[in-house]
Amino acid sequence: MTTGDPGAGDALPPLIAAQHRAMPFTRLIDCGMDQADARRLLAGAGVALPWQDAAAILADTQLERARLAETNGHDVTARQARRYAAAALMFAQMAYQTDTAEKRELYARHTAVTSALVPDVERVEIPYRDGVLGGWLCLPAGPPRATVIVWGGLSGWGAAYLPVADAYTARGLACLLAEGPGQGQSRLQHGLYVDERVTDGFARFVDLVEADPRLGGAIGIQGISFGGLFAAHLAAADPRVGAVVVNGAPAVPTVPEFRTAREQMAAVVGTDDLDRVAEVMDGLRFDPDKDRIRCPLLLLHGGRDPLATYEDQEPFLHAADPAAATVRIWPDGEHTLYNHAAERNALTGDWFTDHLTGRSTPKG
Structure with missing residues (x-):
C-alpha cells in the first residue's frame, strides 16, 4: 500500500513518486528481488521507462538467465533466477492500482513463473463461493512440525x-502463502473480493491445512500490512488458530485520503462506490470488547511506519491475554519492517516454533 506521503520524491512526477514511495529498495529486497535489479528499477523507472515496463524487462532478463542455466545443468542457478523473475513481476503489477488488463496479465505471468519453482513451491487452490482461492505451499525437508499460513494486504x-x-x-x-479474497488470482482471475465476512475466506486455508495428511501439528497465522487485520479477526473467531502474528495493521480501517491508496482499497472491495468501501471498512473494525484473541499474539511495529501507528494497533493487544501477548518494536522500522526483514523473519520463525510446538515458556 502506498504511504501517501506528499513530501517524498518531489523531483519525480506524482505517479512515479508514489510508486517509489510504495516500493522502496527495502521492500523490493524484502520480497525477494535481486539487489542489482532493485537498484536498476529504482534508477530507471519513470526516467527511461514506465515502472511496469522496467520491472517486466528485469523479469525477462532473469528468465533468460534461468533458461541458459538450466540448459547447462545448473538447476540451482535456474531456480534462483526464476525467483528473482517472479519478484520482479510481482512489483511490475503493483504499478497498477486498479484491475486493468495489464495488471491481470502481469500477475498471471508472475503466477506462471512461480509455478515453475516446483517442487520447492506447490500451487494450491480452494473452491470458495463462486470462485477459487489460491496459494502456495512450501514444505520443509522433513515432516512439518507445524504449519503457518501467511498473507499480505492490499x-x-x-x-x-x-x-x-x-x-x-x-x-x-x-508455510502456506495465501491469496485470500481481494488478493492475487483469487481477485484478479476469480472475482473474489473483501467484504464484511472476509475471514470466512481466510478460514478456508485453515480447512485446507487440516485436510492435508502431510501437514500435522498446530496452525499459526500471520497477517502482513492490512492483512494483519484479517489475521486478528480470524484468530478471535476460529479456535483452530494456535498463534497469530500481526504486522503493521490498522485495527480501525478507514478510506485513505490519498488517491492511489483509495484506488487500491476500492479494487480490493471490488467497487468504485466509496460509500460501499467505507461500509465494508466499518464492518471490519476490530473491537477488543467483542473480539477476544485467546491464542498467543505477537504484535510487530515499526516506529517509522507511516501507515499504522502503534496506537492504531493497540486494540489487538487489548483483545489478548496480557500473559500471552508479546510486542516487538523497532524504533527505525519502516512499514511491516521492510528494513529489518532478516531479523523479523528469524524472530517470527522462532516465535511460531516455540508456540506451535509446545516449547514456549511463561514470560517473566
Missing part, C-alpha cells in the same frame, strides 16, 4: 512472501 500477496516461507521451512515449519 498490494503484496502470496509468493511476495517466499523469503518468509524460507525462514519457516528452515525451522521445520510448513
Whole structure:
C-alpha cells in the first residue's frame, strides 16, 4: 500500500513518486528481488521507462538467465533466477492500482513463473463461493512440525512472501502463502473480493491445512500490512488458530485520503462506490470488547511506519491475554519492517516454533 506521503520524491512526477514511495529498495529486497535489479528499477523507472515496463524487462532478463542455466545443468542457478523473475513481476503489477488488463496479465505471468519453482513451491487452490482461492505451499525437508499460513494486504500477496516461507521451512515449519479474497488470482482471475465476512475466506486455508495428511501439528497465522487485520479477526473467531502474528495493521480501517491508496482499497472491495468501501471498512473494525484473541499474539511495529501507528494497533493487544501477548518494536522500522526483514523473519520463525510446538515458556 502506498504511504501517501506528499513530501517524498518531489523531483519525480506524482505517479512515479508514489510508486517509489510504495516500493522502496527495502521492500523490493524484502520480497525477494535481486539487489542489482532493485537498484536498476529504482534508477530507471519513470526516467527511461514506465515502472511496469522496467520491472517486466528485469523479469525477462532473469528468465533468460534461468533458461541458459538450466540448459547447462545448473538447476540451482535456474531456480534462483526464476525467483528473482517472479519478484520482479510481482512489483511490475503493483504499478497498477486498479484491475486493468495489464495488471491481470502481469500477475498471471508472475503466477506462471512461480509455478515453475516446483517442487520447492506447490500451487494450491480452494473452491470458495463462486470462485477459487489460491496459494502456495512450501514444505520443509522433513515432516512439518507445524504449519503457518501467511498473507499480505492490499498490494503484496502470496509468493511476495517466499523469503518468509524460507525462514519457516528452515525451522521445520510448513508455510502456506495465501491469496485470500481481494488478493492475487483469487481477485484478479476469480472475482473474489473483501467484504464484511472476509475471514470466512481466510478460514478456508485453515480447512485446507487440516485436510492435508502431510501437514500435522498446530496452525499459526500471520497477517502482513492490512492483512494483519484479517489475521486478528480470524484468530478471535476460529479456535483452530494456535498463534497469530500481526504486522503493521490498522485495527480501525478507514478510506485513505490519498488517491492511489483509495484506488487500491476500492479494487480490493471490488467497487468504485466509496460509500460501499467505507461500509465494508466499518464492518471490519476490530473491537477488543467483542473480539477476544485467546491464542498467543505477537504484535510487530515499526516506529517509522507511516501507515499504522502503534496506537492504531493497540486494540489487538487489548483483545489478548496480557500473559500471552508479546510486542516487538523497532524504533527505525519502516512499514511491516521492510528494513529489518532478516531479523523479523528469524524472530517470527522462532516465535511460531516455540508456540506451535509446545516449547514456549511463561514470560517473566
